[in-house]
Amino acid sequence: MRAVQYRTPGKGPELVTLPDPEPGPGQVLLKVTAAGICHSDLTLMDAEPGTLSFGLPVTLGHEATGVVEALGPGTGPGADGGWPAVGDAVAVYGAWGCGACRACAEGRENYCPYAPAQGIHPPGLGAPGALAEYLLVDHTRHLVALGGLDPVRAAPLTDAGLTPYHAIRASRHKLPPGSTAVVIGVGGLGHLAVQILRALTPARIVALDLTGERLALARNAGAHHTLVADDGARAALDELTGGQGPDAVYDLVASPETTALAAAVTAADGYIALLGIGRGSVPVAFGATRPGVTVTAPYWGTRQDLLDVFALAREGRVTTLTETFTLEQAPLAYERLRDGTVLGRAVVVL
Ligand code: NAD
Ligand code: ZN
Known part of the structure; x- marks a missing residue:
């Protein structure tokens, strides 16, 4: 598959070809629909070599929407009956935690104290991200149904919203x-x-x-x-x-x-x-x-917060202004963000 990675300190994001990922036990494979371009990615690429908590290369993109392509072995349908199923349109809750501690039990995975030590990173911020044709999501609890929202405007809602x-x-x-x-x-x-x-x-x-x-x-x-x-x-x-x-x-x-x-x-x-x-x-x-x-100085948001943001979007009270780019144009989108010439959110549409 095609993907955009940050590979080398001092060099910008690069378009590369990678093997198509396969979903392992408990995982969900998404065909990516849209991925937002966040200023945090520039901070990541500007970090001094050796100061990141994960290794390079990393596929960028932590604001994602997609369509369920495949479920890994043992990834049963959700508790509410048959969800997620292949073909469902979803967004990714990106603040991945350990899933077992109090913060995670409360949906506050953005404040999971165990994730970094367990090597659990958000997609695009350590784990392979959404600037790619396919994205592996580690657990069904990190998916939220789009429920009719436009996937391009919805992708930035998962972080910028x-x-x-x-x-x-x-x-x-x-x-x-x-x-x-x-x-x-x-x-x-x-x-x-x-x-x-x-x-x-x-x-x-x-x-x-x-x-x-x-x-x-x-x-x-x-x-x-x-x-x-x-x-x-x-x-x-x-x-x-x-x-x-x-x-x-x-x-x-x-x-x-x-x-x-x-x-x-x-x-x-x-x-x-x-x-x-x-x-x-x-x-x-x-x-x-x-x-x-x-x-x-808060970090990201809770899963419940994301449901709330999507509800506001469905009511038409929150709408993302987007400028769209192709995957090949993602490096250009980052340049434009750095130059301060993106109005609203740059979104890569796959
Ligand atoms: P952006 O580049 O889209 O927007 C930044 C805006 O700030 C621009 O409109 C720019 O003109 C304006 N600006 C720059 N300097 C300014 C100044 N001195 N005074 C007033 N305005 C100024 O960036 P973004 O993607 O919206 O991200 C904003 C910040 O939030 C970034 O630092 C990003 O890393 C951070 N971020 C934090 C979290 C978190 O969890 N805390 C999550 C996502 C993004
Ligand atoms: Zn971000």
């Missing part, structure tokens, strides 16, 4: 009527974060990004206000909130600049979620922020 949903769901108590939420970075995650805030909370939403095109996307997604993320942003946020600051900040960049802004502006008893992997941080210490601010 799920990650902000997880953070917003956990902090929605900070966003009653009259409150203000800030989204920093209106890219793949950010344009979905704005829609999820609209769907889950009555908060006034202020979105920050660097270009007018992205601020226009934020307004289309439902942001009430947009601001250029420059030196004037802090004063503008103060003015918009009567000097009190926003009640929650979702930082999808998390660079030293954006985290400094989040630390400076967030309201007392507010909430800062650092979702970006931008090497910034917010100190937790008396006086480092206004009092009582919660600072968290």
Whole structure:
């Protein structure tokens, strides 16, 4: 099969030919329909050699939809009767855990403490990923029925939708009527974060990004206000909130600049979620922020969160803006993401 791999440090992703995978016991083989291109893949490919928790090469792609092609030996139909079956349209819940611990039992496999030590990695982030014609899924519990959703728009929901949903769901108590939420970075995650805030909370939403095109996307997604993320942003946020600051900040960049802004502006008893992997941080210490601010750096989301995101998508309240590429064009899609010229999410359609 054709696949796109990250093989050599310092070199970009490469199109290669690999043997077609066969599903082993308990596994499910998917024919991939669509795979999202995430900024985290750039971070992975930029990592210093030897700092990754898994070996190279790795087939990229951790946002996947597909059609069940084959079930491995002993992969019985699901408890709810005959699901998944060959031909079913599914999405992949990618935060694979050990499946046995408390976190996994609760569907919070994104916080499984045992997965790394057991060599369990998400597809595309250690295990072979979805930028390939076929994808092996290790267990039926990592599949979610698409239920009529468009597979191209749905693929990014499994990460670019799920990650902000997880953070917003956990902090929605900070966003009653009259409150203000800030989204920093209106890219793949950010344009979905704005829609999820609209769907889950009555908060006034202020979105920050660097270009007018992205601020226009934020307004289309439902942001009430947009601001250029420059030196004037802090004063503008103060003015918009009567000097009190926003009640929650979702930082999808998390660079030293954006985290400094989040630390400076967030309201007392507010909430800062650092979702970006931008090497910034917010100190937790008396006086480092206004009092009582919660600072968290969550990872991905739970299986239940993914079901919730899909429900919102079915209701038409969350829609991914996509730009599509072929598998051969995946290296170009990564280049475009790095250049900042993808609006919404780049999705490879197989
Ligand atoms: P993206 O490239 O699609 O979007 C990033 C956006 O941020 C762009 O619109 C860009 O213009 C904007 N931006 C860059 N610098 C900015 C600044 N200083 N101020 C304001 N806006 C700025 O990226 P993405 O795929 O949406 O990913 C966003 C981040 O989330 C990445 O760091 C990614 O690695 C991370 N991520 C984290 C998790 C997690 O589990 N925590 C999951 C997925 C992605
Ligand atoms: Zn991702």
